[in-house]
Amino acid sequence: MKIDERHLIQLAAVVKTGGVTEGAALLGLAQPAVSRTLSMLEQRLGEPLFIKGRRPLQPTALGSSLAEYGLVMLAASRKATDLVESFRVGKSGVVRVGGTPFFMDALIAGLCAEFQTTHPDVRIEQSYGYFADLRAALKADQIDLAICPIDILDEGSGLEFQQILPGRNVIACRVTHPLLLKRKLQPAQLLDYPWVAPPPGSPLLADLRALLLSFGATEIKIRYSGGSLMGVINYLKAADALTVMPHSVVFAQRKDKSITALPINIPHPERALSILKRIDAPRSPAVDQFADFVRSGFETLRHLIKRHEESVVWGV
Amino acid sequence: MKIDERHLIQLAAVVKTGGVTEGAALLGLAQPAVSRTLSMLEQRLGEPLFIKGRRPLQPTALGSSLAEYGLVMLAASRKATDLVESFRVGKSGVVRVGGTPFFMDALIAGLCAEFQTTHPDVRIEQSYGYFADLRAALKADQIDLAICPIDILDEGSGLEFQQILPGRNVIACRVTHPLLLKRKLQPAQLLDYPWVAPPPGSPLLADLRALLLSFGATEIKIRYSGGSLMGVINYLKAADALTVMPHSVVFAQRKDKSITALPINIPHPERALSILKRIDAPRSPAVDQFADFVRSGFETLRHLIKRHEESVVWGV
DNA sequence: GATCTTCATAACAATCCGTTATATTATAGC
DNA sequence: GCTATAATATAACGGATTGTTATGAAGATC
Numbered sequence: 001m002k003i004d005e006r007h008l009i010q011l012a013a014v015v016k017t018g019g020v021t022e023g024a025a026l027l028g029l030a031q032p033a034v035s036r037t038l039s040m041l042e043q044r045l046g047e048p049l050f051i052k053g054r055r056p057l058q059p060t061a062l063g064s065s066l067a068e069y070g071l072v073m074l075a076a077s078r079k080a081t082d083l084v085e086s087f088r089v090g091k092s093g094v095v096r097v098g099g100t101p102f103f104m105d106a107l108i109a110g111l112c113a114e115f116q117t118t119h120p121d122v123r124i125e126q127s128y129g130y131f132a133d134l135r136a137a138l139k140a141d142q143i144d145l146a147i148c149p150i151d152i153l154d155e156g157s158g159l160e161f162q163q164i165l166p167g168r169n170v171i172a173c174r175v176t177h178p179l180l181l182k183r184k185l186q187p188a189q190l191l192d193y194p195w196v197a198p199p200p201g202s203p204l205l206a207d208l209r210a211l212l213l214s215f216g217a218t219e220i221k222i223r224y225s226g227g228s229l230m231g232v233i234n235y236l237k238a239a240d241a242l243t244v245m246p247h248s249v250v251f252a253q254r255k256d257k258s259i260t261a262l263p264i265n266i267p268h269p270e271r272a273l274s275i276l277k278r279i280d281a282p283r284s285p286a287v288d289q290f291a292d293f294v295r296s297g298f299e300t301l302r303h304l305i306k307r308h309e310e311s312v313v314w315g316v
Numbered sequence: 317m318k319i320d321e322r323h324l325i326q327l328a329a330v331v332k333t334g335g336v337t338e339g340a341a342l343l344g345l346a347q348p349a350v351s352r353t354l355s356m357l358e359q360r361l362g363e364p365l366f367i368k369g370r371r372p373l374q375p376t377a378l379g380s381s382l383a384e385y386g387l388v389m390l391a392a393s394r395k396a397t398d399l400v401e402s403f404r405v406g407k408s409g410v411v412r413v414g415g416t417p418f419f420m421d422a423l424i425a426g427l428c429a430e431f432q433t434t435h436p437d438v439r440i441e442q443s444y445g446y447f448a449d450l451r452a453a454l455k456a457d458q459i460d461l462a463i464c465p466i467d468i469l470d471e472g473s474g475l476e477f478q479q480i481l482p483g484r485n486v487i488a489c490r491v492t493h494p495l496l497l498k499r500k501l502q503p504a505q506l507l508d509y510p511w512v513a514p515p516p517g518s519p520l521l522a523d524l525r526a527l528l529l530s531f532g533a534t535e536i537k538i539r540y541s542g543g544s545l546m547g548v549i550n551y552l553k554a555a556d557a558l559t560v561m562p563h564s565v566v567f568a569q570r571k572d573k574s575i576t577a578l579p580i581n582i583p584h585p586e587r588a589l590s591i592l593k594r595i596d597a598p599r600s601p602a603v604d605q606f607a608d609f610v611r612s613g614f615e616t617l618r619h620l621i622k623r624h625e626e627s628v629v630w631g632v
Numbered sequence: 633g634a635t636c637t638t639c640a641t642a643a644c645a646a647t648c649c650g651t652t653a654t655a656t657t658a659t660a661g662c
Numbered sequence: 663g664c665t666a667t668a669a670t671a672t673a674a675c676g677g678a679t680t681g682t683t684a685t686g687a688a689g690a691t692c
Contacts (some may be wrong), residue, residue, distance in 0.1 A: 003398050005321045005393050006649090022669060035671055040648095045400060051457060054658085057670090061410040061600065062403050069396040073370065073389045077321050080385040084317050084361060089377050141367060154614040279645050282375065284363065322680090336639060349681055351640055356679095370689090373639090 012070025015309035090285035092121040099147035146276035164298040167271040170261035196243035406601030408437040409606025421545040462592035480614040483587035486577035513541035514558035518598035
């Protein structure tokens, strides 16, 4: 005999609270509704669920056994509604975010941790990739968000993108680099030092090539390549090498006092760090909240950078 | 937001089976019913539960999370229906049975064990008592069955009682008792030996008093009293004492070859071992089955006794 | 691109649900 | 034992929901 789950839950509520009235109140129902449910249940089962003529209500063996299962359902139901509630306000769910390695490592990872102090039940699944991969992953619904630098003219084509940081590269080196002592830095001097290449496939690598050629290099001498951000930084710390990095990434490392930027301006790439989303896809509130959080995080970063540059001659 | 438990279960079925059609089949429903449920759920939640335009169906994060809770409910529901089913056929439940100590210990306890080889999920709660207590307990719905000797003229008064064994007492002693060697047993000889009294309050004790007086005793010399069946038997084993016991109880001990009955007839009490139930009270199938089992158990016991007496001169 | 399976929608009847109003029943206090 | 009180059962009703079958739309497969 199949029993309506709702009936079992009502039974459980009554057994748990010890009364029809209280049980109904627990479920937010009127007493007659629950009373009728119990009558119907007993009639259908052909077995009493409560010992008749006894108050406070006392369940029979069958009644209390069934009530246990009802209690399980009641608990599950409660949890489910809680889950929905937290999901609706973006407090639970999954955020799948992909991005370029340097930004992810230097900035987004920390932001994720920060985000989760207020959203502990949101799971973040991070992955690496460059624009083409990320766009494909977005369209295939493998990720919910992408964070990467995008050429201004790149067409969205079904993707929404918000710029969150203007493109700006700097030349990074360790804080003890001899070039930092020079009064006037000539671009040609940069070619005297070994260079470290950003990850293959990254826009930064193209930037580096263009930059070195503009400095008059006939060929590009790369001493080290293939490292992630941590690898590059650790290389830089141990040698007077140079590399190109996003300004924000170097800025994020300022606390370490191990690498910094040379006080020389290099051309802005026609690119801006952006958050990419699919326009059509329904995004969960958690994804939206995370995107907002990242955006505001970069907002404050931009202000930080600005204030920092106004107060000190940065990089010296 | 409160979610209908039935909806969660349907969701779980679909997620579990990987398709609306299969999910509906799992629940014994038509496919459109489940399909509509899912549509309504998504509409009410404002969040998709499945990734659109993808077959086989793939749940979203929210969908699979909710499905987990649905699965819990589904499992509980299944178990509940199983429980009901087994309860209806008397394969589960509780049997509260009270009875007089000697019968319970000597006969009923073993029957309980035997009963549970076919009804392992029936819990038996046994208690001791004599007629007055048992009747009160029955009326107060503290026990479902009582098994005790009842005077033939005792009125049921709302109680149904079935006789399961005629009243018949014997005088019990150890198998090495000297009286067993006598050719002709004179009642007066019995008075030469010490007597053990059945539990206070028991009908047996009254029987014993009446018996001894009828033998011509001026006063009753009780050497030992207050023991349960095990106590009395162990006393008898260690001394040439005598006592009154129901015939069936002594018979049940025959395998031990430690106590037996004197070959002397004593008056039948106007009493028969009976099963008592309340007439009005709804009894669970398990109780009915147990009562039937006990009845048939005593039926075979009666036959056993009969055959035994026909084949051997019992007690010698 | 044709076909086949699977899912979504529509329409309808029956049931069930929850409500308020009211009667009945059990317990407690005198 | 009787009354007062609190709790439960019953009745009646509007509305929502459930299930059904029939049919249309959309992916997947070849």
